[in-house]
Structure formats: structure tokens, C-alpha cells
Amino acid sequence: MSDDRLIVALDVADALTGLQVADRLGEAVSFYKIGLGMLTGGGLALANELKADHGKRIFLDMKLFDIGNTVEAAVRGLSRFDLDFLTVHGDPHVVRAAAQAKGDMKILGVTILTSLDRQDLDEGLIVAGDIPDLVTTRAARALEAGADGVICSPQEAALIRALPEADGKLIVTPGVRPVGSDLGDQKRVMTPAEAIRAGADHVVVGRPITRAPDAREAAQAILAELSSDQARRPNH
Numbered sequence: 001m002s003d004d005r006l007i008v009a010l011d012v013a014d015a016l017t018g019l020q021v022a023d024r025l026g027e028a029v030s031f032y033k034i035g036l037g038m039l040t041g042g043g044l045a046l047a048n049e050l051k052a053d054h055g056k057r058i059f060l061d062m063k064l065f066d067i068g069n070t071v072e073a074a075v076r077g078l079s080r081f082d083l084d085f086l087t088v089h090g091d092p093h094v095v096r097a098a099a100q101a102k103g104d105m106k107i108l109g110v111t112i113l114t115s116l117d118r119q120d121l122d123e124g125l126i127v128a129g130d131i132p133d134l135v136t137t138r139a140a141r142a143l144e145a146g147a148d149g150v151i152c153s154p155q156e157a158a159l160i161r162a163l164p165e166a167d168g169k170l171i172v173t174p175g176v177r178p179v180g181s182d183l184g185d186q187k188r189v190m191t192p193a194e195a196i197r198a199g200a201d202h203v204v205v206g207r208p209i210t211r212a213p214d215a216r217e218a219a220q221a222i223l224a225e226l227s228s229d230q231a232r233r234p235n236h
Contacts, residue, residue: 009206015042109142114175161199
């Protein structure tokens with residue numbers, strides 16, 4: 001089975017297309033992310049099929065946010081699907097509710113979306129401050145509230161890994177792009193090797209793999225990078 005530090009984002013239109021991508025990737029990839037955009041396109045059915053029939057690990061990226069009772073009910077329902085990771089917003093009341101109902105899933109708290117910069121935060125009336133400081137504070141609070149890990153830009157991974165609250169916790173980084181690939185809507189990015197070196201446990205890569213002329217070859221190139229000296233953490 002492939003190195004599960006690579007999570008491939010199936011940001012495609014529907015479950016059938018997702019299965020076609022997974023078929024092209026074959027045994028090269030063992031971990032997939034299914035996001036909110038595919039929920040109405042059969043995302044949960046795809047998660048079940050990849051898990052039960054193909055033995056893949058599944059990261060359901062729903063970024064849940066609501067009052068505590070509603071989050072708890074939603075997470076309890078999703079816990080029946082034998083998922084591996086589930087995202088919720090990193091606000092402590094959301095994380096605490098999710099942790100009550102997670103079953104065997106790992107709950108990952110979202111810090112600040114990797115597609116946002118300071119101008120975006122200003123437009124959303126988010127408290128003033130540098131993004132790395134805000135992300136680190138949100139991560140610490142999410143972990144204190146019971147999150148099993150956090151989602152963050154690779155640019156903040158080292159800061160979060162250094163937190164006492166992060167000991168034994170997961171850091172999952174979207175916003176990862178191989179050298180030379182299009183940044184798309186991402187603004188705070190690193191290469192896969194840089195992200196792992198900075199402290200990430202898993203990197204999430206979508207379009208650079210799923211839209212590549214040869215998806216399996218693109219995935220294998222990233223996997224090779226994750227096993228290279230470039231990805232080795234200091235003192236490891």
C-alpha cells in the first residue's frame with residue numbers, strides 16, 4: 001500500500017468521476033479526501049465504496065460549523081460511515097461538540113483556510129494580526145478543546161508543531177503544490193517535501209494530480225519527493 005502521507009483530493013463533479021480517478025491511481029494512492037463540493041454528487045457513497053471495496057482511507061472534508069447540538073448530531077451520524085478524518089471549524093465550541101460524537105474518527109480543526117490572506121480576513125472582520133499568529137492561536141485552542149489534529153497551511157506547520165498542545169497530534173496541510181505547478185486558488189503554499197519537513201503528517205494534493213496527463217505518474221513523483229532527503233525533518 002502507498003505512503004499514506006499523501007492524501008489526494010477528489011475535487012471532482014461526482015462519485016463516478018471520483019471512482020475513475022481512483023482507478024487511474026490504483027495502488028499508488030491509499031488515502032483520499034472528499035469535500036463539501038461532492039456532497040450532492042454522491043460523496044458519501046463514494047467514501048463507502050473506496051473504503052469498503054478498495055481498502056482506502058477516507059478524509060471527509062466538511063468543515064462543519066454550527067451550534068454545538070447540531071455539530072454533535074452531524075458528527076454522530078457521520079461516525080457510522082467508518083471514516084478516518086473529519087474536519088470541523090476550529091472554534092472551541094465546535095470542536096468540543098464534535099469530540100463528543102466522533103467514534104473512531106479523527107477530528108481535525110480548521111484554522112484559517114489556505115486560500116485566504118490578510119485582505120480576505122479584513123473583509124470578513126476577523127481580528128487584526130499576522131496570519132501565522134492567528135493560525136497558531138486557533139490551533140492551540142482547537143487542540144485544547146479536544147481536536148485530534150489541525151488543518152493549516154504548510155507555512156504555519158512548523159509553528160504549530162512547536163506548540164506543547166501539538167504533541168502527539170496530527171497536522172494536515174492543504175495548499176501543497178509541486179514545483180512548477182499552478183497555484184490555483186491557493187495563496188499560502190509549499191512543496192510537498194517542504195511541508196513534511198516543516199512538521200506536517202499528511203499533505204493534501206488535488207489538481208496537480210487529478211488534472212495531470214498521467215495522474216499515477218504525478219502521484220508517484222510526489223511520493224518520491226516525500227521519501228527524499230528534502231522532506232527529512234531536522235534532527236530526524
